[in-house]
Amino acid sequence: MPMNDTMRKLLVEMKQALDAFLSSPAAFRVVKTISDDAATTSRVHAKTLFILDSSFNPPQVAHLSLATAALAASRTRYSLPHRLLLLFSTHNADKSPTPAAFEHRLAMMVLFAQDLSRKLSASGEHGQGDQDSVAIDVGLTTKPYYNDKSAEIDNLGTYPGSPRHIHLVGFDTFTRIFTAKYYTSHSPPLSALDSFFEKHGLRITVRPVDDGGEYATAEAQKGYWRGIRDGEMEHEGGKAAWAEEIEMVDAEDEAAGVSSTRIRNAVEKQDWSELGKLCTPSVAEYVKEQGLYLGDRSKSNLA
Secondary structure (H helix, E strand, C coil): CCCCHHHHHHHHHHHHHHHHHHCCCCCEEEEEEECCCHHHHCCCCCCEEEEEECCCCCCCHHHHHHHHHHHCCCCCCCCCCEEEEEEEECCCCCCCCCCCCHHHHHHHHHHHHHHHHHHHHHHCCCCECCECCCCEEEEEECCCCHHHHHHHHHHHCCCCCCCEEEEEEEHHHHHHHCCHHHHCCCCCHHHHHHHHHHHCEEEEECCCCCCCCCCCCHHHHHHHHHHHHCCCCHHHCCCHHHHHHEEEECCCCHHHHCCHHHHHHHHHCCCHHHHHHHCCHHHHHHHHHHCCCCHHHCCCCCC
């Protein structure tokens, strides 16, 4: 199916942005900003930078749920004005670069940001006093770990005023952040997170799906946070005080449990109605039009 002109231009733009980033020495770069208010395009005023860091393979309603819930959260915990960064790492520590090419993921991130911006505008949940909207940035990084990503953003001064970073993550990612094997160059290993928690924090959404595992229930997942608070990780360099910089929240809807596997299964069956429930409208249209996640039956390209 031929690509419409808007999507063609977006994909070409993101391919060029990706190539320029990968050929540069930069470790972080904002490649696109979505905002319906010109005043919010300035990065100077943000006091809280929510960071939704994912493989976006593809962007989905689970990402939408994490973002909208955070942006509607208590204004007393997260200082206004808010800004959102959708961040993609070209060197993910755990995941391979397949099946969707990086330029497609960037294009889908932009479409997702546009859908999210429209949803926030329609709901009015994003009111920020004299700020009428939340600017959404789409960014790239070469850093695989959360502490290094935030450090690089701070060092570059992309957001003047040094806003507090709040990474929006699910419970499984939360446990990976506190896995010692990722920080073998530090002794003790979790001391690598010291500088991160001095300035920044995490907002953890409890996994709503009961899979029968060790942390199958919400109470068990919250118990993991309590273990940090009670000093159970101090032998690995984790500090009990860090628990104060970690907010644990329940999933607000079933969307938070949607997985990429479920989306790819819907695509394989060409169940476009199901796809439309699992992805935002523009992303679902892009996935269908580009034939993404169809394996060898359909090859995606710039044509």
